[in-house]
Amino acid sequence: MLEIQSLTKRFGGLTAVHDVSISFEKGKINAIIGPNGAGKTTFFNLISGAIRPTSGKILFDGNDVTGLRADQVAQLGVSRTFQTTTLFDRATVLDNLIVGHRLRTRSGLMDVILGSRRLKEEERLCREKAAEALDFVGLSHVTDRIAADISQEERKRVAFAMALCTEPKLLLLDEPAGGVNPEETVGLAQLIQKIVATGLTVCLIEHKMDMIMSLADKIMVLNYGEKIAEGTPAQIRANPVVIEAYLGSESEHAEA
Structure with a gap:
């Protein structure tokens, strides 16, 4: 599904990602972990x-999609969420999702001016796809709510639904459980499993280790922009380099 070969990104004298190579299998849950500043979001x-x-x-x-623009990569089937869920807060939840499916429509300015049949059909399809996505993530009850009025956990689910509306093959989730409580984290993990069960591939960045270890099929660990380990959750837990660089400090914080 996704193969990364010796990927490097420098910003002036700073190397944010250095010579990272890894492959992610189709239909699996892949996770990227590492300390703050490890290069995960840059990746x-x-x-x-x-x-x-x-x-x-x-x-x-x-x-080879190296160097393609974000819209071109999205057209090919890669969609993502962000650490902070930004919505059109004055619009309804449904209207936010309709924007996502516009990636798959063909109507242009002339269709809008003429009120063409294609425009009307695509608008109907967008609403249909948006409603399906909201139902899938368990948010049918907030369809007509103003986005500013929904909870943080609901905003996370809306972000999932917006990404699904682009009809992706690969879904990149950047801290999908950030800012939600343990019970809500479990619900979001179940939603990720539900997404993968439909045939999609997921790659996520997350700091909640309990969630990652119970969810991921494969984990890559970054530290100072370099890959220091990859493997199953059991292999990562037992890796002394990972324990020293990341898991050890996480455990200390948890005990504190």
């Missing part, structure tokens, strides 16, 4: 086309 930005790599290759479904 996502490279995959999604938000920034261009300094060197290396990104292969998606066997195609």
Whole structure:
């Protein structure tokens, strides 16, 4: 599904991602962990086309997508959420999702001016897809609510639904459980499993280790922009380099 070859990104004298190579299998849950500043979000930005790599290759479904714009990568089937869920707060939840499906429509300015049949059909389809996505993430009851009035956990689910409306093959989730309580975290983990059960591939960044260890099929650990380990949750837990660089400090914080 996704193959990364010697990916590097430098910002002036700072190397944010250095010579990272890894592959992610189709239909699996892949996780990226590491301390703050390890390069995790930069790695996502490279995959999604938000920034261009300094060197290396990104292969998606066997195609070289290195250096493509974010909209081009999204058209190919890569969608993402962000650490902070930004919505059109004065619009309804449904209207926020309709924007997401516009990626798959063809109507242009002339269709709008003429009120064409294609425009009307695509508007109907967008509303239908948005409603389906809201139902899938368990938010049918907030369809007509103003986005500013929903809870943080609901905003996270809306972000999932917006990403699903673009009809992706690969879903990149940046701290999907950030800012929610333990019970809500369990619910979001179940939603991720539900998404993968439909055939999608998920790659997520997350700091909640209990969630990652129970959810991920494969984990990559970054530290100072470099990959220091990859493997199953059991392999990562037992890796002395990871324990020293990351899990050890996490355990100390938990005990404190």
